[in-house]
Amino acid sequence: MVFNNWRIRRVGQAVFTVWAVLTLSFALVRLMPGNPMGAMLVQLEQSGMNPARARELVEARLSVRPDQPIPIAYMNYLTSTLQGDLGQSIASGEPVANEIAQALPWTLFVMSWSLCITFVLGVVIGALMAYWEGGRLDVGLTSWAILMGSIPFYVLAFLLLIFLSYRFGWFPTGGKYVAGTEPGFNLPFISGVMYHAILPVLSMLVASGVASLGMRGNSIRVLGSDYLRVARLRGLSDLTISSQYVARNAMLPMYTTLLINIGEMFGGSVVLEQVFQYKGLGYYLYRAVNIRDYPRMMGGFMVITIAVVIALFIADMTYSMIDPRAGGASNESY
Amino acid sequence: MTTTQPHRLQTHEPILELNDVSVTFSMDRGDSRVVDEVTLDIERNEVLGIVGESGSGKSMLASALLDAVVDPGTVSGEITFHPQDEPSVSVLELSKADRQRFRWEQIAMVFQGAMSSFNPVRTIRTHFVETLSAHDDDIETGMKRAAGILEDLYLDPDRVLDSYPHELSGGMKQRALIALSLVLEPEVLVMDEPTAALDLLMQRSIIGLLEEIKTQYDLTIVFITHDLPLVADIADRVAVLYAFEIAELGPTEEILSEPAHPYTRLLLKSTPNLQAPIESMQPVEGAAPDPVNVPEGCSFHPRCPLADETCQANDPDAATVSDRHTADCHHYEAAPGAIPLEPPEMDEIERTPRHHGSAGEPLLSLDGLEVHFETEQKGLGLFGEPETVSAVDGVSLDIYENDVVVLVGESGCGKTTLGKAAIGLQEPTGGTVRYRGQDIYGDDSDVDATDRFSADEIRRALQIVHQDPGSSLNPHHRIRSILEAPLKQWYDDLDGNDRQSRILGLLEHVGMTPADDYIDRYPHQLSGGEQQRVALIRAMLLNPELILADEPISALDVSLRVEMMDLLIQLQETFNTSYLFVSHDLSNARYIAEKTGGRIGVVYLGELVEIGPPEQIIHDPQHPYTRALRWATPQLTYRDDRAQTPPIRTIDIPDPTDPPSGCRYHTRCPEARKVCAQSAPATKSGSDAEGHEVACYRVQDDHDYWEDAPIDDADLD
Numbered sequence A: 001m002v003f004n005n006w007r008i009r010r011v012g013q014a015v016f017t018v019w020a021v022l023t024l025s026f027a028l029v030r031l032m033p034g035n036p037m038g039a040m041l042v043q044l045e046q047s048g049m050n051p052a053r054a055r056e057l058v059e060a061r062l063s064v065r066p067d068q069p070i071p072i073a074y075m076n077y078l079t080s081t082l083q084g085d086l087g088q089s090i091a092s093g094e095p096v097a098n099e100i101a102q103a104l105p106w107t108l109f110v111m112s113w114s115l116c117i118t119f120v121l122g123v124v125i126g127a128l129m130a131y132w133e134g135g136r137l138d139v140g141l142t143s144w145a146i147l148m149g150s151i152p153f154y155v156l157a158f159l160l161l162i163f164l165s166y167r168f169g170w171f172p173t174g175g176k177y178v179a180g181t182e183p184g185f186n187l188p189f190i191s192g193v194m195y196h197a198i199l200p201v202l203s204m205l206v207a208s209g210v211a212s213l214g215m216r217g218n219s220i221r222v223l224g225s226d227y228l229r230v231a232r233l234r235g236l237s238d239l240t241i242s243s244q245y246v247a248r249n250a251m252l253p254m255y256t257t258l259l260i261n262i263g264e265m266f267g268g269s270v271v272l273e274q275v276f277q278y279k280g281l282g283y284y285l286y287r288a289v290n291i292r293d294y295p296r297m298m299g300g301f302m303v304i305t306i307a308v309v310i311a312l313f314i315a316d317m318t319y320s321m322i323d324p325r326a327g328g329a330s331n332e333s334y
Numbered sequence B: 001m002t003t004t005q006p007h008r009l010q011t012h013e014p015i016l017e018l019n020d021v022s023v024t025f026s027m028d029r030g031d032s033r034v035v036d037e038v039t040l041d042i043e044r045n046e047v048l049g050i051v052g053e054s055g056s057g058k059s060m061l062a063s064a065l066l067d068a069v070v071d072p073g074t075v076s077g078e079i080t081f082h083p084q085d086e087p088s089v090s091v092l093e094l095s096k097a098d099r100q101r102f103r104w105e106q107i108a109m110v111f112q113g114a115m116s117s118f119n120p121v122r123t124i125r126t127h128f129v130e131t132l133s134a135h136d137d138d139i140e141t142g143m144k145r146a147a148g149i150l151e152d153l154y155l156d157p158d159r160v161l162d163s164y165p166h167e168l169s170g171g172m173k174q175r176a177l178i179a180l181s182l183v184l185e186p187e188v189l190v191m192d193e194p195t196a197a198l199d200l201l202m203q204r205s206i207i208g209l210l211e212e213i214k215t216q217y218d219l220t221i222v223f224i225t226h227d228l229p230l231v232a233d234i235a236d237r238v239a240v241l242y243a244f245e246i247a248e249l250g251p252t253e254e255i256l257s258e259p260a261h262p263y264t265r266l267l268l269k270s271t272p273n274l275q276a277p278i279e280s281m282q283p284v285e286g287a288a289p290d291p292v293n294v295p296e297g298c299s300f301h302p303r304c305p306l307a308d309e310t311c312q313a314n315d316p317d318a319a320t321v322s323d324r325h326t327a328d329c330h331h332y333e334a335a336p337g338a339i340p341l342e343p344p345e346m347d348e349i350e351r352t353p354r355h356h357g358s359a360g361e362p363l364l365s366l367d368g369l370e371v372h373f374e375t376e377q378k379g380l381g382l383f384g385e386p387e388t389v390s391a392v393d394g395v396s397l398d399i400y401e402n403d404v405v406v407l408v409g410e411s412g413c414g415k416t417t418l419g420k421a422a423i424g425l426q427e428p429t430g431g432t433v434r435y436r437g438q439d440i441y442g443d444d445s446d447v448d449a450t451d452r453f454s455a456d457e458i459r460r461a462l463q464i465v466h467q468d469p470g471s472s473l474n475p476h477h478r479i480r481s482i483l484e485a486p487l488k489q490w491y492d493d494l495d496g497n498d499r500q501s502r503i504l505g506l507l508e509h510v511g512m513t514p515a516d517d518y519i520d521r522y523p524h525q526l527s528g529g530e531q532q533r534v535a536l537i538r539a540m541l542l543n544p545e546l547i548l549a550d551e552p553i554s555a556l557d558v559s560l561r562v563e564m565m566d567l568l569i570q571l572q573e574t575f576n577t578s579y580l581f582v583s584h585d586l587s588n589a590r591y592i593a594e595k596t597g598g599r600i601g602v603v604y605l606g607e608l609v610e611i612g613p614p615e616q617i618i619h620d621p622q623h624p625y626t627r628a629l630r631w632a633t634p635q636l637t638y639r640d641d642r643a644q645t646p647p648i649r650t651i652d653i654p655d656p657t658d659p660p661s662g663c664r665y666h667t668r669c670p671e672a673r674k675v676c677a678q679s680a681p682a683t684k685s686g687s688d689a690e691g692h693e694v695a696c697y698r699v700q701d702d703h704d705y706w707e708d709a710p711i712d713d714a715d716l717d
Ligand code: SF4
Pocket: B261, B262, B263, B298, B299, B300, B301, B302, B304, B305, B306, B307, B308, B311, B316, B328, B329, B330, B331, B332
């Protein structure tokens, strides 16, 4: 793989963003009036703890030592954060990093399913549109996308929960796996995990309903292109045309959109996991906000931001693999 | 005189017979018939040129041959295909499966947009393979055949097949597309403006290749174009389309030398070329009809100087002019007398030669101008240096008051960048541009403060008219406000009435009457030619001293080009402006330069290789590249050198990021000798003519070049 300046710049941008996030959260804790530190102190004191003890606890949990000069504190903070030390939860006293490590996989699990399904759906829709040359599918799809786009995903989540789980009892009303199954590679556990993830995944799909709308636009653009016309004249089969010509090209802009969606999905997961009592990162964050567990909140947000930065970075880096025209080693008119 | 079998041939063996073929689109405004009952025979192994302006229905006719008219258009009539040694087929009645096989196996088509005829995410090879397998052809022998065809088209099969479309230049893509159309060995090849987007040299080379390919693969070619001189070079017969019908059909030689239809005659007169005296070139008045609203009787009568009541009432049938030559006109016999192709006898028009050289201070003076761009396309390793493209490399040129310089060259040769750098729109990376002695990009301290020009003054003095007028006019503004804006900005002492009368006056001056009506229109309510005029007025309103006109007519239809050029020239005389034209077409360059007594400058890979008066550049070019351009320019006469091999070594332009050493043309120059690859020739006087300068060793009689050994192809690898 050929690296060039373009790639180096992207790496630089990603590193810069991560650094900015870290610094910002440092500044928030340390410098802002009404900052988490002060808030925590007040909170602890109000709950009857004596001020000196409260201060000690806050310093320990937030890894903040007020007597340190700012630059040294900043360096310490950066090194410990980079080593994975995000402080300790106020509520549990556990290291935040450990707690997040336990919650994150569940959220990622739901998200990757939603992403995969959106992607496959988008491609299939594009291909079908090519097959039927727009027309029939288009009307239905447009109305669907508009409908889905206008319902907030959490409303749908509630509707799904009320009808499918409470009314009909088809799906569990909460949880991540069937209680009593042994976590690990065994069928009951895995199928339970799938089963519990269905509704969250479904609701999250709505958040990306816009993506299929985008796919539709792309397909229409591809449908009008010269190479499609030539392909038809060359007698290529409808299957080849819809998969290799329409879907393949319509997919390109969608690919980046999807990865950008990851940010939205994280945001959505905070509410969704609450609705479905699905104990992932979103649930964890929501709880943290409720009980003002600052180390948890900051750790969670930091992880989400970094995840989004990484997703975008991956999108940038891999785009040239699916689109030969982007970056990479091109030899323009040899 | 009329026959009931128009455009039919008695003696020859047709491969395609068209009978009353029409293409109709239903639209809100009514049915629009974009091909109207065309009856035509296409002979086996001929090259039939179909010529028409845009909107004449020529592309639809082409698509109809394959029954490939796009929805919602419908084809009616009868098209019969007579394959060799097989029963005839009626094209419009084929089943879906048969039609799919018929296309590409019997008749293949090459579109204008080779750039977009390939799937951008798949390699060229894949396109060949999928075509072969879709037609159940053996892949291995098919690919061997493909490689052979690519080689015949001067392409390196391995490299081209493994490339993605975007990695090939336009000319390569177009040839790859031709190869793709031939891979199933069709009998007929329909080409719709196959060379329109390409440079002249590439066009002409491809035309030459088509000749060879045609014989080698035993083809019948239907060549559709708006460019009459271009088909003149390849076609055996030419059909001229006007308003969705065939106006005239005959052997190329007769169509060119003795056209019978008034439209053909006018079209020929309106086409700029290199031979005909420029006095004889005249625009065709009026505009082609709209398909929903074709005039009664002969559709050409509103524009025809011979039209009478018969013409308004009756649609003429095809009249036999000679054995194989028909014209759909009531008065074709009178046409040659009424519309002479030769110019009327007149006194030699006084051409005031411009003052080059020592006479007067130059208005604009370029000295060693360089513009280098950095690209990031091709890094080699993590810390690869960005590549530089030298778009302009060491150009020196003086432009005087009232002067006209036309820059010609292939696309990507840097002529537009050169023009932009000259008028202050593209910062050069080296050299200077001086406006009346003052450096417009930098340091002006050597000029006395009293006669120093402000940046604003310079900006106003140097204006540009873009290639695409549509995109340079704000679509949301009326003509009034588009034209008022510059006046407000530069002449704030004018009040509203003065501004208005000035704009109205100019609109009238360029023939946009009634001006009161035009002034309140939006750009999209104007034709391309009218938009171009508005853009021109906008530049002229500022009383500029120099206008850069970047391909100002290439977006216009052929019959409108002469008119536009005349207008440009007339405005130049009225306003005493100088022009710097940029053009890829030597005929247009000649027209302008000859009419204004200007100069033509030939640009190759960022260098000015020859400059001089049009007489020298056209009739006695000294630089081998100018000769190649001249060869590439289609001519309106039937010429004997049609199949002549091109006077260039390779068709493709070298990579501009890695220009050849020495004389940059040496990789393509048939005259190149060893010294040419080593050092670049200096610019020397090319002939006795004033201002004729050439950068080639061949104009230096006493140079070592003449003793040197010729370069052979092995040296170039
Ligand atoms: S038929 Fe009449 S109007 Fe038509 S081209 Fe001939 S002379 Fe002109």
